[in-house]
Amino acid sequence: MKTNESVENEGLLVRRIKNGTVIDHIDGGEALNVVKILGITGATQEALSIATNVPSRNMERKDIVKLTNRELSKEEVNRIALxxxxxxxxxxxxFKVWEKxxxxxxxxxxxxxRCPNPGCISNTNEPITSKFEVTSxxxxCKYCDWVITKDLTSHII
Known part of the structure; x- marks a missing residue:
């Protein structure tokens, strides 16, 4: 019979993937937001594994997302960084880490x-894209000077 301590030391029982992407060290509780901003739904083709609130040596807790047969674009990685x-x-x-x-x-x-200011020119029919400068x-917003300070997930396109 295994003790709780021996079970904890065995690690995660999530299957390895042959090809795809593993997003590790996601801030605890943010995995579902990562899935959302990547546009992954039940109708998409990739197999998905999610581990939430996993103990970590470097973080108090972390989340992990595994996607089969999909590599992320630079734009998708930038969304995750936010x-x-x-x-x-x-x-x-x-089955091997090709790049980390x-x-x-x-x-x-x-x-x-997306700028939350309904009067911002980026929210009109003008042929422009939103532009934001990252500050402390x-x-x-480069167009209307609004600053988004929290809840970025709801503004990510």
Missing amino acids: ISPHATINIIRN KGVEIPTLIEGIV KGLH
Whole structure:
């Protein structure tokens, strides 16, 4: 019979993936937001594994998302960086980590975030994309000067 301690030391019982992406070190409780901003629904083709509130040596708790047969674009990685700046992206090919990189929050974000100001020119029919500067106070709209300071997930396009 296994004790609780021996079960905890066995690690996660989530199946390895042959090809795809593992998003690790997601801030605890943010995995479902990551899935949402990647546009993954029950109707999409990739198999998905999610682990939430997993103990971590480097973080109090973390989430993990595994996607089969899908590698993320730079724009998708930038979206993840906005809600989980400590996340790491692991590209898996033939069951091995092919590439591992951390996310980086860009200094200028274009076309990823929607301005919450209904009067902003980026929310009209003008042929422009939203532009935000990343500052210590939050995301600063380059068109109307609004600053988004929290709940970024609801503004990510």
